[in-house]
Amino acid sequence: MPLHTGEALVLRTYRLGETDRLVVLLTRDRGKKRGVARGGARSRKRFGGALEPFTHVRVAYQEREQRDLVRLDYADVLGSPLTAGGEACTYASYFAELLDEWAPENDPQERLFRLGVAVLDALQTGxxxxxxxxxxxxxxxxxxxxxxxxxxxxxxxxxxxxxxxxxxxxxxxxxxxxxxxxxxxxxxxxxxxxxxxxxxxxxxxxxxxxxxxxxxxxxxxxxxxxxxxxxxxxxxxxxxxxxxxx
Ligand SMILES: [Zn+2]
Known part of the structure; x- marks a missing residue:
């Protein structure tokens, strides 16, 4: 199973069963990906606050043949709307939703990714x-x-x-x-x-x-x-x- 590492923005997460989370990512180099974070709903150790919408993360994930979902190994936070607090998080959800609407699956959209990260950075600096x-x-x-x-x-x-x-x-x-x-x-x-x-x-x-x-x-x-x-x-x-x- 090929392992990919790189930067991404979290667009959405859903609970998947008792312990897992389904995560939609906009990766910098490979476009939008859907993945499973095993234990993402329970263990804060592995994914911490990294799965909040509009979090800028460094991720490692494995692609599996014939499967649409990648398997997320880890996600480290590089930037988070949580540090901006309050209404910034509501805006962050809005930005993440718009990116999700516009970014096609598996099609690199580096300019969209860079727009998202630059806006997140600005949000964090007030x-x-x-x-x-x-x-x-x-x-x-x-x-x-x-x-x-x-x-x-x-x-x-x-x-x-x-x-x-x-x-x-x-x-x-x-x-x-x-x-x-x-x-x-x-x-x-x-x-x-x-x-x-x-x-x-x-x-x-x-x-x-x-x-x-x-x-x-x-x-x-x-x-x-x-x-x-x-x-x-x-x-x-x-x-x-x-x-x-x-
Ligand atoms: Zn006119």
Whole structure:
């Protein structure tokens, strides 16, 4: 049985029987893997807090012929949302769920992996979870090539700096003149400016980006529309976050 070692992000875990856990991992070099952590539900010695969603781990696992599930030998924590505490863990579950939705099985997605780790690191160093969430959604959709341009109106070519509207299907940001009246999500210039800056900075530097909470609320509304459009539903953890923030 070939043994693989490397870095991974934990996306989900489920209990499997009395003592084991089923773990979904996004490995850095080999894409998404599903594995069994024997004793993972009981023995804290072997896996400790390493199986929490969005934990950055170093893992060793064995692939078995003709089987979809790998066998997890160990998982050592390299970074954990538990150290950030409180609401960071709820956001971490949301990030893990989105990665799980987007990463295909067994197909290396190193950029998705690096996005996840960089956002986790920033979360641990105290960068605001709300702006990190908007950043994460933005980059996730950008990496899939489905984020609409924030620079120019596709209908008339007008620059969008002053403000735009995400039309109801979520395909385009239109200038205010071209947008259908009273529909879609209004994006003030400051919300678009945040996205322009988010395209250029690492998550760790996001704390220095100047953005109001009102602008972030509009970005959140736009991203909800985009995510529901592409996923066909609202992520579970997003609903939880919304209820917490009410
Ligand atoms: Zn226009």
């Amino acid at each position: 960068v605001g979870a709300e702006r990190l969430a908007r950043y994460f959604e933005y980059w996730l959709l950008r990496l899939q090539g489905v984020y609409p341009s924030v620079h120019a109106c596709p209908q008339c070519g007008e620059a969008l700096q002053g403000g735009a509207v995400l039309e109801p299907r979520g395909h385009w940001f239109l200038c205010r003149q071209c947008a259908p009246h009273g529909q879609g999500v209004a994006m003030p210039g400051s919300a678009l400016q945040f996205l322009v800056e988010a395209a250029q900075v690492a998550p760790a530097a996001l704390g220095d980006v100047n953005v109001s909470s009102e602008a972030l609320v509009q970005v959140a509304a736009a991203h909800r529309l985009l995510l529901v459009w592409h996923l066909d539903r609202e992520p579970r953890a997003a609903r939880v976050l919304r209820e917490i923030n009410l």
